Amino acid sequence: xxxxxxxxxxxxxxxxxxxxxxxxxxxxxxxxxxxxxxxxxxxxxxxxxxxxxxxxxxxxxxxxxxxxxxxxxxxxxxxxxxxxxxxxxxxxxxxxxxxxxxxxxxxxxxxxxxxxxxxxxxxxxxxxxxxxxxxxxxxxxxxxxxxxxxxxxxxxxxxxxxxxxxxxxxxxxxxxxxxxxxxxxxxxxxxxxxxxxxxxxxxxxxxxxxxxxxxxxxxxxxxxxxx
Amino acid sequence: xxxxxxxxxxxxxxxxxxxxxxxxxxxxxxxxxxxxxxxxxxxxxxxxxxxxxxxxxxxxxxxxxxxxxxxxxxxxxxxxxxxxxxxxxxxxxxxxxxxxxxxxxxxxxxxxxxxxxxxxxxxxxxxxxxxxxxxxxxxxxxxxxxxxxxxxxxxxxxxxxxxxxxxxxxxxxxxxxxxxxxxxxxxxxxxxxxxxxxxxxxxxxxxxxxxxxxxxxxxxxxxxxxxxxxxxxxxxxxxxxxxxxxxxxxxxxxxxxxxxxxxxxxxxxxxxxxxxxxxxxxxxxxxxxxxxxxxxxxxxxxxxxxxxxxxxxxxxxxxxxxxxxxxxxxxxxxxxxxxxxxxxxxxxxxxxxxxxxxxxxxxxxxxxxxxxxxxxxxxxxxxxxxxxxxxxxxxxxxxxxxxxxxxxxxxxxxxxxxxxxxxxxxxxxxxxxxxxxxxxxxxxxxxxxxxxxxxxxxxxxxxxxxxxxxxxxxxxxxxxxxxxxxx
Numbered sequence: 001x002x003x004x005x006x007x008x009x010x011x012x013x014x015x016x017x018x019x020x021x022x023x024x025x026x027x028x029x030x031x032x033x034x035x036x037x038x039x040x041x042x043x044x045x046x047x048x049x050x051x052x053x054x055x056x057x058x059x060x061x062x063x064x065x066x067x068x069x070x071x072x073x074x075x076x077x078x079x080x081x082x083x084x085x086x087x088x089x090x091x092x093x094x095x096x097x098x099x100x101x102x103x104x105x106x107x108x109x110x111x112x113x114x115x116x117x118x119x120x121x122x123x124x125x126x127x128x129x130x131x132x133x134x135x136x137x138x139x140x141x142x143x144x145x146x147x148x149x150x151x152x153x154x155x156x157x158x159x160x161x162x163x164x165x166x167x168x169x170x171x172x173x174x175x176x177x178x179x180x181x182x183x184x185x186x187x188x189x190x191x192x193x194x195x196x197x198x199x200x201x202x203x204x205x206x207x208x209x210x211x212x213x214x215x216x217x218x219x220x221x222x223x224x225x226x227x
Numbered sequence: 228x229x230x231x232x233x234x235x236x237x238x239x240x241x242x243x244x245x246x247x248x249x250x251x252x253x254x255x256x257x258x259x260x261x262x263x264x265x266x267x268x269x270x271x272x273x274x275x276x277x278x279x280x281x282x283x284x285x286x287x288x289x290x291x292x293x294x295x296x297x298x299x300x301x302x303x304x305x306x307x308x309x310x311x312x313x314x315x316x317x318x319x320x321x322x323x324x325x326x327x328x329x330x331x332x333x334x335x336x337x338x339x340x341x342x343x344x345x346x347x348x349x350x351x352x353x354x355x356x357x358x359x360x361x362x363x364x365x366x367x368x369x370x371x372x373x374x375x376x377x378x379x380x381x382x383x384x385x386x387x388x389x390x391x392x393x394x395x396x397x398x399x400x401x402x403x404x405x406x407x408x409x410x411x412x413x414x415x416x417x418x419x420x421x422x423x424x425x426x427x428x429x430x431x432x433x434x435x436x437x438x439x440x441x442x443x444x445x446x447x448x449x450x451x452x453x454x455x456x457x458x459x460x461x462x463x464x465x466x467x468x469x470x471x472x473x474x475x476x477x478x479x480x481x482x483x484x485x486x487x488x489x490x491x492x493x494x495x496x497x498x499x500x501x502x503x504x505x506x507x508x509x510x511x512x513x514x515x516x517x518x519x520x521x522x523x524x525x526x527x528x529x530x531x532x533x534x535x536x537x538x539x540x541x542x543x544x545x546x547x548x549x550x551x552x553x554x555x556x557x558x559x560x561x562x563x564x565x566x567x568x569x570x571x572x573x574x575x576x577x578x579x580x581x582x583x584x585x586x587x588x589x590x591x592x593x594x595x596x597x598x599x600x601x602x603x604x605x606x607x608x609x610x611x612x613x614x615x616x617x618x619x620x621x622x623x624x625x626x627x628x629x630x631x632x633x634x635x636x637x638x639x640x641x642x643x644x645x646x647x648x649x650x651x652x653x654x655x656x657x658x659x660x661x662x663x664x665x666x667x668x669x670x671x672x673x674x675x676x677x678x679x680x681x682x683x684x685x686x687x688x689x690x691x692x693x694x695x696x697x698x699x700x701x702x703x704x705x706x707x708x709x710x711x712x713x714x
Contacts, residue, residue: 002479002483003387006387006388006393007386007387007388009377009380009388009396012388012393012396013377013396013400016393016396016397016400016486017400017404019483019486019487020397020400020401020404020486020487020489020490021404021490022487022490023487023490023491023513024404024408024442024490027438027442027491027493027494027506027509028435028438028439028442031502031503031506032435034503036431036432036433036434036435054426057349057350057351058347058348058349059279059281059282059347060281060282060284060285060349060351061281062351063280063281063284063285064280064281066576068500068501070499070500070572070575071499072499072572072648074647074648074650074656075647077655077656078647078656078660083500083501084501085433085434085501085502086433087433088432088433088434088436088437088501089432089433090432090433091432091433091436092428092429092430092431092432092433092436093350093351093352093428093429093431093436093440094432094433094434094436094437094440095351096437096500097576098353098496098576098580099576099577099578099580099581100576100577101265101664102660102664103660128661129661130661130664130665131268131661131664132264132265132268132664133268134264134268134271134272134279134280134281136276136279137276138275138276145422145423147421147422147423148415148421148422148423148426149422150419150421150422151415151416151418151419151421151422151423151426152415152422152426152428154415154418154419155413155415155418155419155428156428158418158419159413159418160432181421
């Protein structure tokens with residue numbers, strides 16, 4: 001049989017393809033619907049947090065930081081409750097990372113504050129002596145791209161039925177409003193101003209007041225929401 | 228064979244060889260820089276925000292995997308393909324055009340894609356960072372390669388496909404399947420008409436996305452770093468040594484075994500994550516089974532040298548290839564060990580993982596491509612290899628570099644893993660996270676020095692190749708087996 005296959009490249013290729021495709025079918029397909037169901041309390045990202053998440057991705061924070069707390073006591077002691085599949089239901093893409101050059105961030109919102117983050121991203125060693133993380137000063141002057149964040153939110157709402165503008169928990173109120181771009185931007189600016197004030201940095205507050213959200217503010221909004 | 232003197236055309240093979248050298252030096256140059264950054268963080272700012280570790284790491288991985296390695300794969304394909312099929316690219320204008328188009332589109336696409344990473348366009352998925360327009364370029368490049376493979380097979384004189392061809396075909400099919408499914412993304416601009424046109428959002432979410440990503444990520448290693456490199460060693464080792472492949476049956480078992488088992492093992496990247504437990508266990512078990520076909524190929528190669536071990540002393544190219552298959556064995560034993568759940572609990576997220584990746588890539592992939600190009604050089608230019616001494620020196624320098632690299636990363640990884648879980652007498656965590664970072668400084672320094680050794684070796688290789696091309700003594704006939712070398 002193998003000798004015959006080696007003289008018939010077409011059937012050889014078909015044979016190889018079946019053999020390699022087999023595992024993916026069996027491992028990935030059966031649990032697909034199950035694994036993407038959100039746990040109670042999980043909500044889509046607000047516009048500002050989504051913009052922050054895009055900053056996190058743009059500068060590849062996931063190259064050094066994981067967002068996956070494994071079910072060991074040493075990890076839950078250090079980072080908080082272990083991660084659940086449904087908590088990631090609105091994560092496109094997932095950001096688990098594969099290397100902890102720095103600590104896990106899946107619940108960093110529980111134990112760090114806005115001003116801590118601002119100081120840390122401006123000069124990491126000022127708050128963590130000995131840190132090998134570089135400073136990300138360009139995030140303090142770059143303006144967050146709200147349009148692209150809105151485009152992403154609207155896309156997942158339309159294409160994947162992500163529940164923006166919906167009452168998710170059944171309390172009669174819309175949980176995560178999105179609305180039109182103008183509405184969403186107005187709300188993002190309000191959230192951003194609060195965070196900018198928490199950082200105690202005048203330059204950030206001024207930028208937000210002028211209608212521009214610095215990337216660092218959006219990023220902090222995202223990190224604060226990781227709980 | 229009916230026509231003993233087929234004039235093979237190595238134009239495209241040569242072009243891709245130059246690119247392999249170029250991307251090798253660039254990709255590993257960046258690698259050495261980011262390795263030093265971990266030991267000396269001030270190096271992050273030498274080119275402002277464009278030299279930050281997080282910006283450069285994806286550029287390092289992509290340039291080395293899809294620049295250096297793929298160029299090496301294509302270069303050897305355009306050489307080996309003609310020779311084992313007994314047909315020249317000269318015989319088909321069409322295939323020649325496809326080959327050249329393949330090269331230029333790949334080269335330009337690769338430059339643009341790297342530039343896009345530098346200015347922050349990334350999907351964040353490891354080894355699949357490119358945004359959707361570049362994914363489309365990748366697909367076109369891949370289809371062109373497919374046309375080249377099956378086109379050449381279509382006009383072949385040798386009816387039976389040699390072992391190397393099995394592996395090239397599998398590389399083509401495997402990467403095509405994996406890349407397509409993992410890069411399923413929705414361009415947000417096309418849906419909403421606003422925002423950045425290059426931005427896209429993944430079709431999968433959360434745990435599903437992770438599952439698809441590591442089914443891809445692990446098997447990108449399979450079909451870029453393993454399968455095509457086996458294709459190379461099955462051709463170049465027997466050719467350089469003049470020895471027939473030890474066992475046809477073993478090559479059969481190893482090939483079909485590898486094809487079936489490899490794809491299952493992706494789950495070992497997700498042990499103790501939130502994907503279903505049975506998948507994690509399957510990933511773990513199949514990783515152990517994977518030792519069998521991996522060692523099958525490696526042993527088949529080592530046994531090919533049976534009774535001819537004297538060549539190891541005489542011929543540096545044999546040295547490179549024998550050590551390559553030895554590193555392949557080391558790496559394919561280490562990987563399964565790390566996939567055992569209890570070991571994984573310690574090793575995951577630590578530097579032991581990059582350590583493992585690099586004994587495979589530097590030792591196995593790098594050495595095989597270096598040997599393949601130096602084997603081809605005398606046949607390309609009808610000249611002997613410029614310097615045997617330089618090749619020997621390169622071999623020992625790079626081997627030392629690899630040993631420094633993986634031994635320091637083993638120690639670093641296990642140290643950090645142990646410190647993360649260490650508790651004091653009351654059961655409280657003994658170390659803060661930063662303690663487990665500062666302790667790694669000496670190992671990071673050693674690793675960077677190891678990487679630097681390897682990089683210097685690449686420059687020696689480039690010089691030797693260039694001199695072989697331009698200044699070496701001409702030879703009358705193409706050598707049949709061992710490549711001729713000047714002392």
